[in-house]
Amino acid sequence: MPIEILMPALSPTMTEGNLVKWHKREGDTVKAGDVLAEIETDKATMEVEAVDEGKVGKIIIPEGTENVKVNEVIGLLLEEGEEASALTNMKVEKAPAPVEVAKAPEKKPDLKVVTPEAPAGSRIFATPLARRIAEEKNLSLFSISGSGPRGRIVRADVEFANVSSVIAAPSVSLSGYEPEYEVIAPSSIRKVIAKRLVEAKSTIPHFYVSIDCQIDALLKAREQINARADGAYKLSVNDFIIKACGLTLKRIPEANASWVNDQIYQYTSADVAVAVSIEGGLITPVVRHAEVKGLAEISKEMKDLAARAREGKLKPEEFQGGTFSLSNMGMYGVKDFSAIINPPQACILAIGAGERRPVVQKDGTLTAATVMTCTLSVDHRVVDGALGAHFLKAFKDLIENPVMMIL
Numbered sequence: 001m002p003i004e005i006l007m008p009a010l011s012p013t014m015t016e017g018n019l020v021k022w023h024k025r026e027g028d029t030v031k032a033g034d035v036l037a038e039i040e041t042d043k044a045t046m047e048v049e050a051v052d053e054g055k056v057g058k059i060i061i062p063e064g065t066e067n068v069k070v071n072e073v074i075g076l077l078l079e080e081g082e083e084a085s086a087l088t089n090m091k092v093e094k095a096p097a098p099v100e101v102a103k104a105p106e107k108k109p110d111l112k113v114v115t116p117e118a119p120a121g122s123r124i125f126a127t128p129l130a131r132r133i134a135e136e137k138n139l140s141l142f143s144i145s146g147s148g149p150r151g152r153i154v155r156a157d158v159e160f161a162n163v164s165s166v167i168a169a170p171s172v173s174l175s176g177y178e179p180e181y182e183v184i185a186p187s188s189i190r191k192v193i194a195k196r197l198v199e200a201k202s203t204i205p206h207f208y209v210s211i212d213c214q215i216d217a218l219l220k221a222r223e224q225i226n227a228r229a230d231g232a233y234k235l236s237v238n239d240f241i242i243k244a245c246g247l248t249l250k251r252i253p254e255a256n257a258s259w260v261n262d263q264i265y266q267y268t269s270a271d272v273a274v275a276v277s278i279e280g281g282l283i284t285p286v287v288r289h290a291e292v293k294g295l296a297e298i299s300k301e302m303k304d305l306a307a308r309a310r311e312g313k314l315k316p317e318e319f320q321g322g323t324f325s326l327s328n329m330g331m332y333g334v335k336d337f338s339a340i341i342n343p344p345q346a347c348i349l350a351i352g353a354g355e356r357r358p359v360v361q362k363d364g365t366l367t368a369a370t371v372m373t374c375t376l377s378v379d380h381r382v383v384d385g386a387l388g389a390h391f392l393k394a395f396k397d398l399i400e401n402p403v404m405m406i407l
Contacts, residue, residue, distance in 0.1 A: 002086055003052050005075040007061075007068045010041050010048075010316045017041045018066045018154070019074060028056045030077060037063070037074070040188070046316065054079045057087050066127055066152065126153035133158045145185035160191045187280045200340050204259075205380040208338045211392040213399040214369045215354050221402045225295070232296075238274070238328050239299040241351060243405050244398040245326055246270040246290025248391060255391045256323050258344040259381045265344075273322025273342065274302065276309045283309050284342065286322040295405065330354060336373040346382035347391075350375040372399075 007017065018040040024030055035047045054077040061074040068074065076087060124141045126134075130153045134141050137158070144161045146153035186194070215237070222235050229235075249256040249270035257266040270291040273284035285305035287298060308314050325348035327339045332353075339350040352373040359369040374395065378388045398404055 001079075002057055002082065003054060003077040003079060004073045005036065005077055007070050007072045007074050008039065008048055009070045010039060010046055014041050014070060016067045016069050019061050019063055019068050020045060022059060022063045022075075023047075024056050026056050026059055030054055030056060045188070045312070047313065050077075052077055052079075054082070057082075057084060066154065067129065124153070125151060127155065129155050130158045147185070147188045147191065156188065156191055160186075160195060189281045189283075193281050196343065197340055200343050204341050204343060206341060206377055207380050207385070207388075208375055208377050209385070209388040209392055210336065210373060210375040211396055213372050213374060213396045214359065215372050215399060216370050218399060218402045219354070219370060229296075233299050235295055235299050236302075237330070237354070238326075238351075239295055239302060240399070240402060240405065241328065241349075242272050242274060242287055242290055242298050242302065242326060243293070243295055244395055245272050245324060245349060246287075246293070247398055247405060248395045249324055250291040251394050252387070252391050254387055255347055255378075255383055257346050257382050258323070259346060259379055260344050264382055267323040269323070271321065271323045273319075273325045273345070274305075275325065275327040275339075276306045278310050278312075283314065283319050284322060284325060285309050285314060285319050325349070327351065330372065336375055338375050339377050341377050341379055346379040347388075348377045349395075350377065 007019070010017065020038040020040045022037050023035045024037075030036070030050045031053050032050055034050045036050050037048050038045055039048050056075060057078040058076040059074075060076065061068055061072070078084065078086065125146065126141050131141065133139075133155060134144070139158060139161055141153055141158075144153055144157050145151075147157055218237065218240055222237065222240065226234050247270075249272075253266055253268075256270055257264050259265075269289050271286050271288045272290045273286045275282050275284050285302075285308075287293070287301055287305070290298065293301070305314065305318060309319070322342070323345060325339070325342045325345055327348060328351040329337060330351050330353040334352055335355065336352040337350050339348045341348050352375075354370045354372040356368050357371045358366055359371065360366055374392065376388055376392055383391075
């Protein structure tokens with residue numbers, strides 16, 4: 001019996017997506033792990049791999065189709081030795097389309113809404129849902145840039161335009177002169193980043209705690225380990241920091257938590273999400289169980305995750321579900337900064353550059369040391385000041401005594 005290829009759920013909140021492209025055609029042989037299609041969600045465009053082997057018998061949903069519901073049948077796969085005649089009596093039921101209920105016209109306030117008019121004869125490509133939301137929010141589709149296939153306006157475009165119209169302040173030119181500018185349509189991932197950051201800063205009570213860590217011992221340990229590795233691996237400072245975060249979260253589990261539905265979820269494993277810069281934005285691949293992994297294992301895993309992140313080949317489970325975030329801008333020479341929490345997590349640690357600074361030692365002598373400033377951003381609903389300080393002290397102890405990470 002033919003195997004149904006279903007529209008996958010690529011994130012916990014996904015209910016529908018766009019089928020951007022088929023990588024296999026009818027009659028093509030498929031092996032487990034082969035890329036079948038590209039699916040676009042409100043977060044990114046991702047590849048979907050086959051889990052069964054066989055031959056593509058029929059493509060039901062053509063590429064370029066928008067708003068395909070999760071678990072809807074998009075194609076049929078013939079098992080090995082199965083003839084195409086098996087498709088004849090195969091009945092595929094599509095998920096029922098949502099029925100729109102007519103609403104009584106709402107009484108609107110006496111406001112005159114001025115929106116740009118579309119040029120005569122022009123045509124706007126938008127999904128029905130996007131059109132309905134735009135109408136409800138008094139937004140002109142002509143003024144919205146589409147991020148869907150072939151520039152089609154989708155729901156996320158309208159929602160982002162509505163948020164932008166609320167938070168954007170009117171531009172006022174005191175001199176009467178307005179400089180020339182170019183309007184750049186943001187990518188889908190940039191829109192999602194913008195939406196999540198506005199949500200985070202608007203709903204999470206941030207506060208920040210900073211500490212300086214001397215990393216001379218860490219740099220020496222890294223040099224010695226790499227010299228003995230014979231090229232098998234090459235540890236970075238960031239690998240030590242990931243390991244230190246994992247061990248610190250194990251020692252202070254209260255910081256390894258989230259605020260969800262007025263409750264605190266405290267996690268049992270330290271899944272450290274590490275910010276990686278990619279074209280058009282950021283993504284946070286997750287090093288899971290960082291508290292129990294060795295430095296060499298963390299190094300290899302992080303290099304693989306970062307490389308595939310920049311190629312757009314990460315699986316959803318590889319960049320979702322972290323319990324703590326880490327953002328390192330030391331390689332750019334940034335001395336210190338404060339990062340925005342990645343909801344629903346309660347903490348994110350911002351790492352600055354290691355630089356030579358004068359330091360007064362415990363015996364009163366003045367020496368030069370390599371110092372790295374670390375700033376912890378915390379959700380005050382979950383982590384208070386004392387707990388944040390306790391976390392940074394434990395983290396500092398590990399960074400300044402890297403041999404403790406090997407035990």
